[in-house]
Amino acid sequence: MKQNLLLFFFFSAIAVPLIAQKYTISGYISDKETGEKLIAANVFDQKSIAGTVSNNYGFYSLTLPADSVNLSFSYIGFQPQELRLLLNKDITLDIKLGTSLNLEVVEVIGEKLEKIEETSQMSRIEVPIEQIKKVPALLGEVDVLKTLQLLPGVQSGGEGQSGLYVRGGSPDQNLVLLDGVPIYNVSHLLGFFSVFNADAIKNVTLTKGGIPARFGGRLSSVLEINMKEGNMEEFKGEGSFGAISSKLTLEGPIVKDKVSFIVSGRRTYVDLIARPIIRKQARENGNEADVKLHFYDLNAKVNYKINHKHRLYLSAYSGADVFGIESKDNLENDDFTDIKGNTDWGNLITAFRWNYQISNRLFANTTFTHSRFNFDFGSEVADVYQGERDFFSAKYFSGIYDWAGKVDVDFIPNPNHYIRFGGSATNHTYEPGALQFKLEFDNQPIDITLGSENTKSWEYTAYVEDDIQLGALKANIGLHANLFTVDGEKYTSLQPRLGLRYLLNNDIALKASYTQMTQNINLLTNESLSLPTDLWVPSTKRVKPQDAWQAAAGIATTLWRQYEFSVEGYYKKMRNVVSYKEGASFIGVENDWQDRVTQGDGEAYGVELFLQKKKGKTTGWIGYTLSWNWRQFDEINGGDRFPFKYDRRNDISIVVSHQFNKRLSLTGAWVYGTGNAITLPLYRYEYDLEGIGDKNSFRMDAYHRLDFNLSLESKKNQFRRWQGIWNFGVYNAYNRNNPYFVSSGRNNETGQPVFRQFSLFPIIPSVSYQFKF
Amino acid sequence: MQNIKYLIYIVFSFLLISCGEDFFDSITEIELPEHEPQLAVRGTINATYLDYGSWIRVGHTLGILDTNKFEEIKDATVQLYEENVLKSTYEYAENTWYVGEVAEMKEGKNYTLKVDSPTYGSIEATQQLPKKVSVMAATYEANAAVDRYGERGDEITVQFQDPAGEKNYYIISVTGTYRFESPDTSFVWDNYGLYASPVDPLLEHLNQLYLTDSSFDGDTYTSRVRIEPMEKIVYREEIESQPIESITVRLTSITKDYYLSQKTISAFRDNDDNPFAEPVVLHENVEGGTGFFRLSITDEFPIDL
Structure with missing residues (x-):
C-alpha cells in the first residue's frame, strides 16, 4: 500500500507541470x-x-x-x-x-554557484583537483585519497596509509569508481601512496551517506573519480619531477573538436638509482644481483564525438607494484646458487562507454568494463652442484576479475524532476589464494597446488531514482535492487534510498537521509597490516552478504556569504561484516578461507562539523568528527562487542591555504586523531597463557601532525607556453613520533621485557617541480 | 614579502625546536596500565572420573612485563558447593593441584567453585553439570577411514541421541585397553589414550575432538573418527609390547564454558608464534579473578577387537 501511494505521488508530481506548454x-x-x-x-x-x-x-x-x-x-x-x-x-x-x-x-x-544549503544531497563532498594538488603530501607525492582523509567522517588507517575509513566502515566498504569502473586495490607501496595520478583526473567526489540509488555494492561510501577526456582544442602537456616519482601527461586532439586523447604515466625510480650500486657490489664479490623496486600508473583515454547525439569513450588504467630481487652466487667449477624472489600486484581496468542523447530530455550511457586485481608472490631457488640441478619454487597468487555491462539513463521531464534509471550485470571471478610448489630433485619433478578453488558469481542490479523539487522541499527518492548468484545460491535485496532537504528562509537547510546498502563481496584483511595479500572473496552459502542501513540528519548554511558550515549526525548499523576468527590469519592454505572467517555486526555513530571557506585569498576548512565505532562477533571477544580498531573518538583536520600573490601560495594542514584501538597482552597466568582483557582495549598514542606546502609559480608570459611550479613541502613539521605499530621486545640496556611503539616518518622535507606546456 | 619571511622563519623554527637528541629515534617504549595481580583458577571436574578426572589449580596473574616466576598458591581455601550446599573442601596436594573427595555429582545440578586466598582475594564460578548422553552404538572397522588430512586408518563410529532443545557440546575420545604385567607378576588392565583424528567434518580438532550439535539438534547422530593402526600396539619401557585387546569409545558431555575455554586456549597456543594471527581473547568464567571452571560427564562404550 505504501509503495502504491508513493508511485501515485511520484507520477502526479511529474504530470502536473506537463499541462502548460x-x-x-x-x-x-x-x-x-x-x-x-x-x-x-x-x-x-x-x-x-x-x-x-x-x-x-x-x-x-x-x-x-x-x-x-x-x-x-x-x-x-x-x-x-x-x-x-x-x-x-x-x-x-x-x-x-x-x-x-x-x-x-x-x-x-x-555568488552564483549552488550553495551548500541548496543541494538535496547531503554527506557529499567534491574536492577540486587544483586544491588537492596544493595540499601538503608525503614526499611531495600529490595524493587524492590522503586529501579526502582530511574531511570529516573520513579517517586514515594509520601513518601514511591511503585507505579510507568512512563513517565506521572499512576500506573494502568503499565503492571506488575510476570512470565508473570499480577498482579493487587503491594503493601502492603497502598503502603509502594511492594509485590515482592527479594529473589525469578531472574530478573527485566522495559520498559518505544518503547514497543515491544509482550506486550499490558497498556499505559505506562511493568515491567517484573521473579521468580527463583529453583536450579537444590543442595539444597540451603537464608533469612533475618529485622525490620518488615523475609524471607526464600528454593530451590533445587527434581530429580537432572530434577526437581527443590523453595519456598519463607515473613511475617511481628508487630502483633505477639503487640497481647499479647493487650490481656493482655483487660483481665485486664475484656474484650477480639485480633488484626491482618500483610502482607505476598508466592512464589512457580516447574520446570520439561522432555527432551531437553520440559520443564514444575508451579508457584504460594499468598500475602495479613490482618488487623483485635476484642473486646468483657463483661457486667453483661452474656451480652456482640462483635465488629469485618477487612480489607483484596491480590493477588493470578498461572501460568502453557510449553516450547517446536519445532526445533533449533523455540521455543514455552504456558502459562495458573489465577490472582485475591480482597479487603474485614467488620465490625460486636453483642449485647446481657438480652438474646436478636441484630446484624449488613457491608461488602464492590471488586476485579478482570482473566483466560488466551497464546502462544508465537520465530523464529530465521538467525542472522539478531529474529521473535516473538503469541496470547492470557483472561477472566476478575470484581467485582466493592458492599456493603452488614446484620441486625438482634428482630430475624428479613434483608439482603441488594447494588452496581454495576459483569461484565465479553474477551480480545484477536495477535502480530508479528521482530528484524532486517541491517548493522549499527537495528530495531524492530511489530504489536499488540487487541479485547475486554464486554456486547455486541466490541473494536478493531491495535497498530504498531517501535524501531530503528543507530550506528555511533561503539561508538554512535542514537535511536528512536514509540509505540501505548491501555488499556481496568481501575483503579478507589482516587488521594489523595493510598488505596486498588481502583477499577479495564472494558471499557464499556459508558467508552471507553484508548489509547496512544509515540514517543521517544535519543543518547546512552559508555564514557571512563566504563560509559554508554544516553539522551532520549519523547512525549506521551493519550486519554480517566479515572478520578473521581469533587465531586465524591470511597465512595458511590448509583449509578453506570460509573456515577462517566469522561474521558479526557493526555499529557506528557520530557527529561531523565542517566549516569551509572556498573564496578569497585565504581558503580552507576545519573538520571535526566525534564518533563511536563498534563490532560484535559471536566468535570474537567472547561475543562481547568491542571498539573497532579505527574507532576514533576525536578527529580534527585544519587545512588553510593562502594565496600571497598570483605566484606564491602556502598551504598548511594539521591533523589530530585519537589513537587506534589495539589488542595487547596485559597479563599472564600459568606458564603460557596470556590475558588481554577485552579486544582492542588498549589505545595507541594520539596521532597529530603538521604539514606545509609552499607553491611558487614561474612568471606567466603569454608568449611562453611552459609554466613551472616549484613545491617545497614539509611533512610532519614538528617531528612528532606518531605511532605506527606496537610490539614486544627487550630493553637494550636492562634486558627487561618492554612494549615498544614504532614510528615511521620523522620530519621529511620535499621538493617537486610541476610543469605545464 | 614580509609575511613570507615570517612564515619561513616560523617553519624553520619548528624544525630547529624539533631537533633534539633523539631526533630520528623512531622507537619509543610505552607504558602499560599497572596490572593488579588477580587470583587465577583453572578447574576441571569430570563427574564420571571424580578420582582422577578432576583437577583444580590455583595461582595468580602477573603483569605481562613482570619477569617473576609463577607460583602455585598453596594456602587457598577451595570449596565445591552443590546448589549452594558445601559438597567438598579441596586440599593442596604437593607438586600437583587441589584435590577433594566428592562421592557423586548429579546431572542438572548447579555446582559452584569458591576459592579464597589470603593474599589475592576470592573468586567463584558456577556450572551446571550436563546430562550424560549415552553412546547408543559404536563400531570399529580396520583400514576404513580417511581423515580430514587425507590419512588412512581404522574407523570408529559413535552413535548417540542428542537431547533436543538445548545446545550441547561433546568430546569424542578413544582409549585402548591392554594387558599389563605388573612387577608382582599379576595381570592388570590398563588404558591407553589413542590419537584420534576427525573424519566427521563437524568435529573440531582442538586438544581433542570436539563437537557441537548446531546442525543435528535433537537428532540421532553418528560421528566418525580415525585412529592410527599402529597404535593398537602399546610399548612401555617396563614391559614388552602388548596388543590392545579392546577399545573404549568415550562420549563426554561438556558445558559451553568448557568448550569455549578449550577452543580459545587451542587457538592461542596454535598461533602463539604467528605475528599475523588475530589476537585471541581467552574465555574465562570466574567472577572476581581470572581463569575457568568447567564440568563434564562421560559415557563409555567398549568394543572388543
Missing part, C-alpha cells in the same frame, strides 16, 4: 580552452527561478514554460555566461565556459 533547452557544457565536459555545472533561469545541473558527461536539459528566459551558466573557477532567449521551441545550446582570469572574478562567480 513547455520547451526544452539542452546541450553540453564544456571548458572553452580544453573542450573537457564540466560535471555538475549550474544552469539557472533567473526569471522562473528554475535550474538544473549538468551530468557526468556535461549534458544538461532544462524544460521551461514558453516565455523569454534569462539563463545563467556557471561553474566554479569559470566565468559565468548569461543568455536571454525567447523560448518558443526546443533549443539545443552547447555552452563553453572560459576560466577565470583572476581571483576577484572567482569571488564574483561564487
Whole structure:
C-alpha cells in the first residue's frame, strides 16, 4: 500500500507541470580552452527561478514554460555566461565556459554557484583537483585519497596509509569508481601512496551517506573519480619531477573538436638509482644481483564525438607494484646458487562507454568494463652442484576479475524532476589464494597446488531514482535492487534510498537521509597490516552478504556569504561484516578461507562539523568528527562487542591555504586523531597463557601532525607556453613520533621485557617541480 | 614579502625546536596500565572420573612485563558447593593441584567453585553439570577411514541421541585397553589414550575432538573418527609390547564454558608464534579473578577387537 501511494505521488508530481506548454533547452557544457565536459555545472533561469545541473558527461536539459528566459551558466573557477532567449521551441545550446582570469572574478562567480544549503544531497563532498594538488603530501607525492582523509567522517588507517575509513566502515566498504569502473586495490607501496595520478583526473567526489540509488555494492561510501577526456582544442602537456616519482601527461586532439586523447604515466625510480650500486657490489664479490623496486600508473583515454547525439569513450588504467630481487652466487667449477624472489600486484581496468542523447530530455550511457586485481608472490631457488640441478619454487597468487555491462539513463521531464534509471550485470571471478610448489630433485619433478578453488558469481542490479523539487522541499527518492548468484545460491535485496532537504528562509537547510546498502563481496584483511595479500572473496552459502542501513540528519548554511558550515549526525548499523576468527590469519592454505572467517555486526555513530571557506585569498576548512565505532562477533571477544580498531573518538583536520600573490601560495594542514584501538597482552597466568582483557582495549598514542606546502609559480608570459611550479613541502613539521605499530621486545640496556611503539616518518622535507606546456 | 619571511622563519623554527637528541629515534617504549595481580583458577571436574578426572589449580596473574616466576598458591581455601550446599573442601596436594573427595555429582545440578586466598582475594564460578548422553552404538572397522588430512586408518563410529532443545557440546575420545604385567607378576588392565583424528567434518580438532550439535539438534547422530593402526600396539619401557585387546569409545558431555575455554586456549597456543594471527581473547568464567571452571560427564562404550 505504501509503495502504491508513493508511485501515485511520484507520477502526479511529474504530470502536473506537463499541462502548460513547455520547451526544452539542452546541450553540453564544456571548458572553452580544453573542450573537457564540466560535471555538475549550474544552469539557472533567473526569471522562473528554475535550474538544473549538468551530468557526468556535461549534458544538461532544462524544460521551461514558453516565455523569454534569462539563463545563467556557471561553474566554479569559470566565468559565468548569461543568455536571454525567447523560448518558443526546443533549443539545443552547447555552452563553453572560459576560466577565470583572476581571483576577484572567482569571488564574483561564487555568488552564483549552488550553495551548500541548496543541494538535496547531503554527506557529499567534491574536492577540486587544483586544491588537492596544493595540499601538503608525503614526499611531495600529490595524493587524492590522503586529501579526502582530511574531511570529516573520513579517517586514515594509520601513518601514511591511503585507505579510507568512512563513517565506521572499512576500506573494502568503499565503492571506488575510476570512470565508473570499480577498482579493487587503491594503493601502492603497502598503502603509502594511492594509485590515482592527479594529473589525469578531472574530478573527485566522495559520498559518505544518503547514497543515491544509482550506486550499490558497498556499505559505506562511493568515491567517484573521473579521468580527463583529453583536450579537444590543442595539444597540451603537464608533469612533475618529485622525490620518488615523475609524471607526464600528454593530451590533445587527434581530429580537432572530434577526437581527443590523453595519456598519463607515473613511475617511481628508487630502483633505477639503487640497481647499479647493487650490481656493482655483487660483481665485486664475484656474484650477480639485480633488484626491482618500483610502482607505476598508466592512464589512457580516447574520446570520439561522432555527432551531437553520440559520443564514444575508451579508457584504460594499468598500475602495479613490482618488487623483485635476484642473486646468483657463483661457486667453483661452474656451480652456482640462483635465488629469485618477487612480489607483484596491480590493477588493470578498461572501460568502453557510449553516450547517446536519445532526445533533449533523455540521455543514455552504456558502459562495458573489465577490472582485475591480482597479487603474485614467488620465490625460486636453483642449485647446481657438480652438474646436478636441484630446484624449488613457491608461488602464492590471488586476485579478482570482473566483466560488466551497464546502462544508465537520465530523464529530465521538467525542472522539478531529474529521473535516473538503469541496470547492470557483472561477472566476478575470484581467485582466493592458492599456493603452488614446484620441486625438482634428482630430475624428479613434483608439482603441488594447494588452496581454495576459483569461484565465479553474477551480480545484477536495477535502480530508479528521482530528484524532486517541491517548493522549499527537495528530495531524492530511489530504489536499488540487487541479485547475486554464486554456486547455486541466490541473494536478493531491495535497498530504498531517501535524501531530503528543507530550506528555511533561503539561508538554512535542514537535511536528512536514509540509505540501505548491501555488499556481496568481501575483503579478507589482516587488521594489523595493510598488505596486498588481502583477499577479495564472494558471499557464499556459508558467508552471507553484508548489509547496512544509515540514517543521517544535519543543518547546512552559508555564514557571512563566504563560509559554508554544516553539522551532520549519523547512525549506521551493519550486519554480517566479515572478520578473521581469533587465531586465524591470511597465512595458511590448509583449509578453506570460509573456515577462517566469522561474521558479526557493526555499529557506528557520530557527529561531523565542517566549516569551509572556498573564496578569497585565504581558503580552507576545519573538520571535526566525534564518533563511536563498534563490532560484535559471536566468535570474537567472547561475543562481547568491542571498539573497532579505527574507532576514533576525536578527529580534527585544519587545512588553510593562502594565496600571497598570483605566484606564491602556502598551504598548511594539521591533523589530530585519537589513537587506534589495539589488542595487547596485559597479563599472564600459568606458564603460557596470556590475558588481554577485552579486544582492542588498549589505545595507541594520539596521532597529530603538521604539514606545509609552499607553491611558487614561474612568471606567466603569454608568449611562453611552459609554466613551472616549484613545491617545497614539509611533512610532519614538528617531528612528532606518531605511532605506527606496537610490539614486544627487550630493553637494550636492562634486558627487561618492554612494549615498544614504532614510528615511521620523522620530519621529511620535499621538493617537486610541476610543469605545464 | 614580509609575511613570507615570517612564515619561513616560523617553519624553520619548528624544525630547529624539533631537533633534539633523539631526533630520528623512531622507537619509543610505552607504558602499560599497572596490572593488579588477580587470583587465577583453572578447574576441571569430570563427574564420571571424580578420582582422577578432576583437577583444580590455583595461582595468580602477573603483569605481562613482570619477569617473576609463577607460583602455585598453596594456602587457598577451595570449596565445591552443590546448589549452594558445601559438597567438598579441596586440599593442596604437593607438586600437583587441589584435590577433594566428592562421592557423586548429579546431572542438572548447579555446582559452584569458591576459592579464597589470603593474599589475592576470592573468586567463584558456577556450572551446571550436563546430562550424560549415552553412546547408543559404536563400531570399529580396520583400514576404513580417511581423515580430514587425507590419512588412512581404522574407523570408529559413535552413535548417540542428542537431547533436543538445548545446545550441547561433546568430546569424542578413544582409549585402548591392554594387558599389563605388573612387577608382582599379576595381570592388570590398563588404558591407553589413542590419537584420534576427525573424519566427521563437524568435529573440531582442538586438544581433542570436539563437537557441537548446531546442525543435528535433537537428532540421532553418528560421528566418525580415525585412529592410527599402529597404535593398537602399546610399548612401555617396563614391559614388552602388548596388543590392545579392546577399545573404549568415550562420549563426554561438556558445558559451553568448557568448550569455549578449550577452543580459545587451542587457538592461542596454535598461533602463539604467528605475528599475523588475530589476537585471541581467552574465555574465562570466574567472577572476581581470572581463569575457568568447567564440568563434564562421560559415557563409555567398549568394543572388543
